Amino acid sequence: MSEQFEPNVVAFLCNWCSYAGADLAGTSRIQYPPNLNVIRVMCTGRINPLFVINAFQQGADGVLVSGCHPGDCHYMEGNYFARRRFTMMKELLDYVGVDNKRFHMSWVSASEGAKWKDVVKSTVDEAKEVGPFAQFQRNKINW
Amino acid sequence: MNNKPKIGVYVCHCGMNIAKTVDVEAVAEFASHLPYVKVARNYSYMCSDPGQLLIKEDIKNEGLTRVVVASCSPRMHELTFRKTVAAAGLNPYYLEMANIREQCSWVHENREEATAKAKKLVYAAVAKVRLLEPLQEKEVEVEPSALIVGGGIAGIQAALDIAAAGFKVYMVEKTPSVGGKMSQLDKTFPTLDCSACILTPKMVDVASHPNIDLMTYSQVEDISGYVGNFDVKVRKKARYVDMNKCTGCGACAEACRLTGRIPSEFNEGLGKRAAIYLPFPQAVPAKYTIDPERCLMLTRGKCGKGPKCMEACAAGAINFEQQDEVVEFKVGTVIIATGYELFDASKKPEYGYSDYPNVITGLELERLVAASGPTGGNIVIGEGENATVPKEVAFISCVGSRDASVGNEYCSRVCCMYSAKLAHLVTEKLPDSNVRIYYMDVRAFGKGYEEFYDRVRREGVRYIRGNPSEIFKRGDKLVVKAEDTLMGKPLEDEVDMVVLATGLEPRKDAREIIDILKLSQSADGFYLEAHPKLAPVDTATDGVYLAGCAQGPKDIPDTVAQAKGAASSALILLSSGKVKVQAQISNINEATCRGCGYCVEICPYGAIDLVEVNRMGNMVQVARVNEALCKGCGACAAGCFSGSAQQRSFKDQQILPQIAVLGAMK
Numbered sequence: 001m002s003e004q005f006e007p008n009v010v011a012f013l014c015n016w017c018s019y020a021g022a023d024l025a026g027t028s029r030i031q032y033p034p035n036l037n038v039i040r041v042m043c044t045g046r047i048n049p050l051f052v053i054n055a056f057q058q059g060a061d062g063v064l065v066s067g068c069h070p071g072d073c074h075y076m077e078g079n080y081f082a083r084r085r086f087t088m089m090k091e092l093l094d095y096v097g098v099d100n101k102r103f104h105m106s107w108v109s110a111s112e113g114a115k116w117k118d119v120v121k122s123t124v125d126e127a128k129e130v131g132p133f134a135q136f137q138r139n140k141i142n143w
Numbered sequence: 144m145n146n147k148p149k150i151g152v153y154v155c156h157c158g159m160n161i162a163k164t165v166d167v168e169a170v171a172e173f174a175s176h177l178p179y180v181k182v183a184r185n186y187s188y189m190c191s192d193p194g195q196l197l198i199k200e201d202i203k204n205e206g207l208t209r210v211v212v213a214s215c216s217p218r219m220h221e222l223t224f225r226k227t228v229a230a231a232g233l234n235p236y237y238l239e240m241a242n243i244r245e246q247c248s249w250v251h252e253n254r255e256e257a258t259a260k261a262k263k264l265v266y267a268a269v270a271k272v273r274l275l276e277p278l279q280e281k282e283v284e285v286e287p288s289a290l291i292v293g294g295g296i297a298g299i300q301a302a303l304d305i306a307a308a309g310f311k312v313y314m315v316e317k318t319p320s321v322g323g324k325m326s327q328l329d330k331t332f333p334t335l336d337c338s339a340c341i342l343t344p345k346m347v348d349v350a351s352h353p354n355i356d357l358m359t360y361s362q363v364e365d366i367s368g369y370v371g372n373f374d375v376k377v378r379k380k381a382r383y384v385d386m387n388k389c390t391g392c393g394a395c396a397e398a399c400r401l402t403g404r405i406p407s408e409f410n411e412g413l414g415k416r417a418a419i420y421l422p423f424p425q426a427v428p429a430k431y432t433i434d435p436e437r438c439l440m441l442t443r444g445k446c447g448k449g450p451k452c453m454e455a456c457a458a459g460a461i462n463f464e465q466q467d468e469v470v471e472f473k474v475g476t477v478i479i480a481t482g483y484e485l486f487d488a489s490k491k492p493e494y495g496y497s498d499y500p501n502v503i504t505g506l507e508l509e510r511l512v513a514a515s516g517p518t519g520g521n522i523v524i525g526e527g528e529n530a531t532v533p534k535e536v537a538f539i540s541c542v543g544s545r546d547a548s549v550g551n552e553y554c555s556r557v558c559c560m561y562s563a564k565l566a567h568l569v570t571e572k573l574p575d576s577n578v579r580i581y582y583m584d585v586r587a588f589g590k591g592y593e594e595f596y597d598r599v600r601r602e603g604v605r606y607i608r609g610n611p612s613e614i615f616k617r618g619d620k621l622v623v624k625a626e627d628t629l630m631g632k633p634l635e636d637e638v639d640m641v642v643l644a645t646g647l648e649p650r651k652d653a654r655e656i657i658d659i660l661k662l663s664q665s666a667d668g669f670y671l672e673a674h675p676k677l678a679p680v681d682t683a684t685d686g687v688y689l690a691g692c693a694q695g696p697k698d699i700p701d702t703v704a705q706a707k708g709a710a711s712s713a714l715i716l717l718s719s720g721k722v723k724v725q726a727q728i729s730n731i732n733e734a735t736c737r738g739c740g741y742c743v744e745i746c747p748y749g750a751i752d753l754v755e756v757n758r759m760g761n762m763v764q765v766a767r768v769n770e771a772l773c774k775g776c777g778a779c780a781a782g783c784f785s786g787s788a789q790q791r792s793f794k795d796q797q798i799l800p801q802i803a804v805l806g807a808m809k
């Protein structure tokens with residue numbers, strides 16, 4: 001693994017907490033690595049586990065799912081669905097040989113701009129640690 | 144006309160906010176080569192009139208069918224640009240935003256990296272926008288009434304404003320009387336208005352206004368529904384007193400066996416009440432309530448030969464058989480004005496609040512000073528014959544505020560001024576006393592506050608800059624150990640009374656409302672507003688507004704101003720009578736749905752039902768979304784086995800291209 005390796009991380013954020021938290025990090029000018037790109041959904045409950053697989057297939061080296069703290073979901077229980085789904089998914093990924101350092105789940109509220117920075121940093125750092133990911137990659141589909 | 148989309152990409156400089164770290168010209172140039180992109184421009188302020196005009200003209204002249212705006216967060220300006228797009232005759236949902244400010248230019252310093260990331264984000268937006276579908280916004284009627292939770296000055300002001308505009312108001316207050324914390328105050332800074340004199344007329348107005356349905360000693364159990372149509376369930380706790388019969392004469396309280404034996408909440412435990420009580424003489428409504436945790440009849444089922452209050456009550460209002468009553472009603476909008484709690488001074492053991500009776504809180508002194516208080520306005524230490532008048536009085540400010548060790552980093556905003564006010568009242572009532580205030584900083588920021596602070600100092604109150612480390616007893620004196628940080632001198636100050644200026648904290652039962660309404664909390668634990676500057680009374684939930692200290696520490700003028708703001712926001716909704724509902728909701732393809740019912744179980748709103756349809760002559764069950772109930776979370780879409788359930792604007796086939804771009808583009 002070369003020292004130059006910069007991982008590519010895809011993040012799925014819920015609109016109400018984590019996306020707002022990431023916005024707050026911006027408003028507060030908190031600096032973090034640019035390796036992570038965000039896809040906004042309304043709720044973590046919307047995130048189909050296939051999205052995660054798909055991100056890996058398309059070439060992501062790491063994936064992050066982030067939403068409201070348990071109990072604070074804007075849609076009452078969407079993040080509970082996500083928590084169950086992705087806890088299982090994490091084990092499944094481990095089972096098929098994907099290092100758990102590539103897949104992260106976090107709870108960042110709309111007021112936690114500083115926590116968002118920490119989450120991005122640790123996600124990117126861990127993806128960097130395990131290096132490029134090619135196990136799932138397939139030929140690029142033409143959308 | 145062909146069906147190929149024509150996309151316009153608009154990259155905003157946001158003055159220098161974006162352009163400083165992102166090469167906006169390079170991003171626009173990059174975008175112009177992306178598939179289906181017809182025009183790509185950059186402009187200094189896309190949200191300005193000329194910026195929006197640029198989009199409108201391109202839609203007309205270039206025949207654009209999709210628009211991507213790369214600028215700030217969609218949480219900021221998505222609505223603005225939707226309106227722009229709609230004004231040019233395009234469906235407002237043919238818009239996608241790339242957040243290259245909050246999540247790019249503001250968080251990265253390296254221009255090259257930030258530009259590369261901006262390109263990726265724009266590419267992902269272009270990939271998605273092509274596949275967006277036109278959506279219709281539906282309007283629903285707004286129920287012409289408001290719910291106000293909390294009957295302090297914030298709730299009272301909001302209720303009066305909404306009621307005056309001609310709409311029905313339901314006010315729910317947890318305690319037996321409205322008035323809140325303000326009713327406990329003696330005088331208010333900086334004008335020294337008597338608190339009761341300015342508050343009680345408003346309390347009476349709330350109770351007597353024909354448009355206000357006041358429910359005291361009641362609690363909100365549940366709120367469901369959505370903006371304009373909330374279903375509210377309120378539990379009216381049993382008072383064991385018939386509200387219609389009680390005349391408020393007080394004979395029952397005099398007769399009660401426990402008279403003078405239960406600490407009065409209103410007097411901060413300094414005075415005593417009976418088990419049947421009126422919280423304070425000016426309470427509204429002036430109806431007695433039996434404390435179910437203290438009353439002998441209710442706790443032990445027996446009160447001597449028979450409850451004395453019942454004997455004493457000439458009106459026959461007492462009814463031990465009374466049950467809680469649950470009422471349900473509909474409202475269009477909700478204002479949360481639940482207020483605050485005071486910091487528990489025993490959490491700072493070094494100040495000895497739990498150990499020494501002559502260490503008291505500001506609110507306790509407030510009750511001592513008040514003519515209606517337990518001592519009739521005499522400032523004394525101790526009770527009865529042992530009561531002594533203090534000569535040396537010390538105030539300590541910032542107790543439980545600006546103190547990370549107790550988890551409160553914020554300034555409570557009122558303690559400096561209420562200390563100054565109380566110091567003034569002490570010097571006024573006890574001209575021989577010496578008053579000093581230990582402070583960290585004096586924050587006298589409001590109208591007339593600095594002048595009042597000057598006045599108090601002229602009256603002889605000494606301000607000593609230093610945060611006392613300890614209070615201990617020496618003989619019958621209290622010793623305040625501190626360092627005068629301006630003189631650089633340690634000192635031990637012998638005093639008779641210490642007043643702790645305790646700060647404001649979020650209510651301990653704040654979670655109840657959070658669980659009911661899905662509100663967020665800011666880091667300090669108060670309810671989070673939608674935007675700290677531009678939407679300070681709104682919440683993330685449409686139709687729910689905040690007023691007063693529930694949102695953060697505030698003095699009375701700010702609270703009243705915010706309450707009026709919340710009332711005006713609620714009135715916009717109520718008087719327009721209509722509200723647009725979420726268009727980005729779920730939809731189920733009935734042709735592919737296999738009717739397993741999994742989404743029905745998942746949906747947090749019960750918005751999906753299984754219905755029978757005729758599919759080529761066979762009656763089959765399929766799931767169908769009730770569009771009025773769906774909130775657009777998309778949980779069904781992630782759970783659906785056949786991909787039949789999809790969330791509009793967040794369909795699988797709309798998100799997958801974003802993933803493809805962000806995953807593949809290094």
